[in-house]
Amino acid sequence: xxxxxxxxxxxxxxxxxEYLSRYGNLFSSNSLSGSSPPSVFVGTYNYPKVNVGPMxxxxxxxxxxxxxxxxxxxxxxEEIVNFRLSLVRGIKKVSVLEPEGRFIENLQEVAMSSRxxxxxxEFHKNTVPITTIDGESAPFGPIGEIKKAKFSxxxxxxxxxxxxxDKDLKAEDAVLKLYNTGIDLSQIQKCFSIGMFGKKRKLVPxxxxxxxxxxxxxxxxVTEILDYQLIDCCKVFSFNHLGNMFSIILFPHRWLFEMEExxxxxxxxxxxxxxxxxxxxxxxxxxxxxxxxxxxLGVAEYLAKNKTQAAVLVLREIRPEYAIPVGVWQVRxxxxxxxxxxxxxxxxxxxxxNHACKSMSISKLEWLAKGELFKKMKQKSITDFF
Amino acid sequence: MxxxxxxxxxxxxxxKAIISAISTLVEEATFVANAEGITxxxxxxxxxxxxxxxxPNSAFEKYECDNDIKFGVRVDEFSKLIKRAExxxxxxxxxxxxxxxxxxxxxxxxxxxxxxxxxASDTPLPKIPYDxxxxxxxxxxxKILGDVQVVSDYLTIKAxxxxxxxxxxxxxxxxxxxxxxxxxxxxxxxxxxxSTGTYSLEYLNPVVKAVGTTAGSVTCEYSSAxxxxxxxxxxxxxxxxxxxxxxxxx
Numbered sequence: 001x002x003x004x005x006x007x008x009x010x011x012x013x014x015x016x017x018e019y020l021s022r023y024g025n026l027f028s029s030n031s032l033s034g035s036s037p038p039s040v041f042v043g044t045y046n047y048p049k050v051n052v053g054p055m056x057x058x059x060x061x062x063x064x065x066x067x068x069x070x071x072x073x074x075x076x077x078e079e080i081v082n083f084r085l086s087l088v089r090g091i092k093k094v095s096v097l098e099p100e101g102r103f104i105e106n107l108q109e110v111a112m113s114s115r116x117x118x119x120x121x122e123f124h125k126n127t128v129p130i131t132t133i134d135g136e137s138a139p140f141g142p143i144g145e146i147k148k149a150k151f152s153x154x155x156x157x158x159x160x161x162x163x164x165x166d167k168d169l170k171a172e173d174a175v176l177k178l179y180n181t182g183i184d185l186s187q188i189q190k191c192f193s194i195g196m197f198g199k200k201r202k203l204v205p206x207x208x209x210x211x212x213x214x215x216x217x218x219x220x221x222v223t224e225i226l227d228y229q230l231i232d233c234c235k236v237f238s239f240n241h242l243g244n245m246f247s248i249i250l251f252p253h254r255w256l257f258e259m260e261e262x263x264x265x266x267x268x269x270x271x272x273x274x275x276x277x278x279x280x281x282x283x284x285x286x287x288x289x290x291x292x293x294x295x296x297l298g299v300a301e302y303l304a305k306n307k308t309q310a311a312v313l314v315l316r317e318i319r320p321e322y323a324i325p326v327g328v329w330q331v332r333x334x335x336x337x338x339x340x341x342x343x344x345x346x347x348x349x350x351x352x353x354n355h356a357c358k359s360m361s362i363s364k365l366e367w368l369a370k371g372e373l374f375k376k377m378k379q380k381s382i383t384d385f386f
Numbered sequence: 387m388x389x390x391x392x393x394x395x396x397x398x399x400x401x402k403a404i405i406s407a408i409s410t411l412v413e414e415a416t417f418v419a420n421a422e423g424i425t426x427x428x429x430x431x432x433x434x435x436x437x438x439x440x441x442p443n444s445a446f447e448k449y450e451c452d453n454d455i456k457f458g459v460r461v462d463e464f465s466k467l468i469k470r471a472e473x474x475x476x477x478x479x480x481x482x483x484x485x486x487x488x489x490x491x492x493x494x495x496x497x498x499x500x501x502x503x504x505x506a507s508d509t510p511l512p513k514i515p516y517d518x519x520x521x522x523x524x525x526x527x528x529k530i531l532g533d534v535q536v537v538s539d540y541l542t543i544k545a546x547x548x549x550x551x552x553x554x555x556x557x558x559x560x561x562x563x564x565x566x567x568x569x570x571x572x573x574x575x576x577x578x579x580x581s582t583g584t585y586s587l588e589y590l591n592p593v594v595k596a597v598g599t600t601a602g603s604v605t606c607e608y609s610s611a612x613x614x615x616x617x618x619x620x621x622x623x624x625x626x627x628x629x630x631x632x633x634x635x636x
Contacts, residue, residue, distance in 0.1 A: 206619040226431065254433050279431035379586060381433045385512035385613050 037067035051091035069329030095257035099195030113154035137325035171198030177217035214293035221300035240336030245320030253311035298335025389494035398471035410592035416504040458504035497596035516607035521574030
């Protein structure tokens with residue numbers, strides 16, 4: 001019996017639980033002193049009264065790498081999991097509708113800091129490994145309920161600070177403005193999550209904030225792309241990392257975007273998931289969740305930069321080596337990396353898909369049968385008849 | 387330079403139908419007004435459907451425009467405001483000196499609404515000869531779409547000299563609705579060449595629902611594997627043309 005990709009994901013997540021229960025206690029203590037990379041985390045559990053707090057490793061100095069996924073490309077799964085495990089997550093229960101008070105303000109200062117922030121935290125009890133992993137956010141180490149927290153040495157990024165104090169600026173516009181000035185997406189996402197933008201501010205769980213920022217930015221890029229000329233031929237970009245194989249096929253057609261995922265579990269069973277949009281955008285939460293928006297962002301950045309429009313098919317094959325899901329950042333960075341590679345220039349769309357599937361274990365026929373794109377392309381465009 | 391532009395309808399139904407039809411395709415609309423009347427043309431974002439509206443000055447109770455002007459609106463904003471009119475309320479639109487859209491509903495309700503930057507692009511119309519023409523009452527057409535929707539996402543129209551066949555096929559089954567020449571729902575059928583075309587209900591349904599009974603009848607014109615053009619006949623409006631690109635099996 002074949003399992004859904006969701007079930008396969010669940011079994012993969014069990015690996016992380018096992019890993020954490022084995023190594024998580026190494027960091028068990030009732031106090032912690034270290035430099036937050038900077039990093040803040042908002043949970044989803046018990047929404048709208050959620051667990052909020054900083055993430056801090058037990059070391060001082062330049063810990064920035066620990067929470068900037070833009071810099072993780074090329075690292076192995078073990079390296080990423082190991083350094084993430086050292087991030088201890090302090091929590092306090094806060095209502096998402098009330099992102100105010102001293103504690104939240106401190107976290108906002110941490111989130112907008114351009115450098116790691118020294119943190120001293122006392123916990124009610126020893127920290128314990130809590131084995132939650134959502135597959136969207138990057139994993140982290142043990143958790144402890146905060147009794148007292150002190151932060152020092154943060155230095156606010158000016159552009160973020162301006163958006164923070166601008167209470168007339170809509171959250172969406174703040175995200176776009178910061179993105180356009182070159183602030184790392186991961187930092188924008190943290191600030192968004194900790195309730196720093198918009199007219200009516202609230203906390204947004206980290207997992208949702210990752211999707212929201214990818215969605216806001218990619219949507220804006222696609223609006224721009226819709227005005228550009230179509231790409232002149234079919235191009236195929238590929239990139240593999242962390243047991244994930246990506247192929248991106250661009251071809252001359254008004255914007256269409258489909259992403260298909262195939263997951264392998266340890267028993268060699270395959271689960272599929274896919275989602276699709278045309279120029280009207282996607283009107284439902286995608287089944288493949290945050291990966292959809294992360295991939296769309298990576299491709300849209302390429303098209304906008306090259307001032308060109310195309311229809312896009314993204315294929316992602318997830319190998320059993322991807323034993324612990326490290327977050328959707330790896331999709332975003334994987335796609336961004338692919339789009340920097342030299343593309344294969346295909347003689348036709350068919351040729352392009354053949355090339356894209358060549359290195360994958362899923363056949364072209366299987367991909368096409370699971371996707372919607374080719375069914376949707378039976379719909380002609382009115383401009384074909386001008 | 388002061389702009390003279392003022393257009394006043396006698397009731398609100400026609401304008402409601404027009405805005406509602408436009409809202410099925412676009413979020414922002416640019417209208418063009420000149421001495422002859424008001425026009426709108428636009429495609430949906432995926433370029434599958436196109437709507438072309440021509441509203442001659444004679445359709446208005448009062449119409450003045452001494453210059454070519456363009457004005458852009460957010461369709462949802464405009465629509466909300468128009469919906470505040472009762473059926474018999476007149477609606478008068480104009481442009482204020484501070485470049486706002488003035489909308490007077492009935493005698494005493496005066497709205498000012500922000501305009502948006504109007505888009506410059508001139509959309510052409512599909513150039514195709516139509517081999518088949520089918521006239522239907524709008525209620526009959528609406529029913530056919532509903533009947534087909536039960537089993538399919540697409541409507542296939544086949545026209546011969548003596549009858550029109552509407553059919554659909556889906557995972558759950560299929561449907562065939564025959565209208566023979568002479569039946570009262572079929573007001574016209576003229577066919578130069580037997581034609582078959584398939585069109586998406588995702589686009590057809592909303593626009594037919596939007597125009598609703600404001601149109602007494604509709605005329606469908608198409609050729610095999612070519613776009614469909616639906617003309618909605620609305621008493622006080624010149625015409626609403628809705629073009630829809632076909633679905634082609636290949």
